[in-house]
Amino acid sequence: MSDKIDHPQLSQWLNDVGNSRDKIAFTHLFEFFAPKIQRIARGKFPNEAQANEVVQETMTNVWRKAHLFDTDKGAATTWVYTVMRNVTFDMLRKIKGNKEENISEDIWPTTESPSEEENEFNDHLENKQLLNVIEKLPEAQQQVVKGFYFMEMSQEQLAVHLNLPLGTIKSRLRLALAKLKVQLGENHD
Incomplete structure (x- = not known):
């Protein structure tokens, strides 16, 4: 199935599923x-099982x-990705709840060396710094x-998702990356 399906077609399939439980439309979706x-x-x-x-x-x-x-309220892609986001949040909450139930694992000493923990902490600080800089962008x-790097959407998917021309997506990404490079310095990729 091609990524080049237009919004009216996706909307039509969603409406067909909603109105008449059209299984063929659902298969396309x-x-x-x-x-x-x-x-x-x-x-x-x-x-993979969780994915x-x-x-x-x-x-x-x-x-x-x-x-x-x-x-009238939005694109089919936005609606489906919102459903996905809610499912993801629910699953993450459930996983977090299960981890809290298994608290006994947290009280035992870990076998990791301090250097590994320091690396994780430093990565966390770098990620936090990166997020702070991203938040300063328009x-x-x-x-x-965020769509390209965190949601791992292609530029084409972002164009569909945000209902913008592909050239606009490419320009915004190029401008944002140039600003991030200036803010973070040359030592960050």
Whole structure:
């Protein structure tokens, strides 16, 4: 299935699923969104099973809630990615809750050397510094940087997601990266 499907077609499929439980339309939606959701979920969860669960749960919710989609309120891609984001947050909360139940693991000494812990701490500080600099970018550039690097969307997907021309996405990303390079210095990639 091509990434070049236009918004009206995606909206039509969502409306067909919502109005008449059209299984063929749902199949098209699944073929279009599942690989994208899978790729984003892989970046958020440590194992393939959890990434697959995000895909399944998201698409199940799309099937169940498609009647709530309103073309006048936004693009089909925005609606589906919002469903995915909610599923992701729910799963992360559930995982965090399970970790709190297994607190006994946290009280035992770890086998990691202090240097590994220091590296993780330094990485965390660098990530925090990077996020602080990104937050200083204009909103339009923040959206593109976060979508491209954190949500791992392609420039083409961002153009569809933000309903903007591809050239605009490329320009915003190039401007944002130039500003980030100046802010962070040459030693950051």
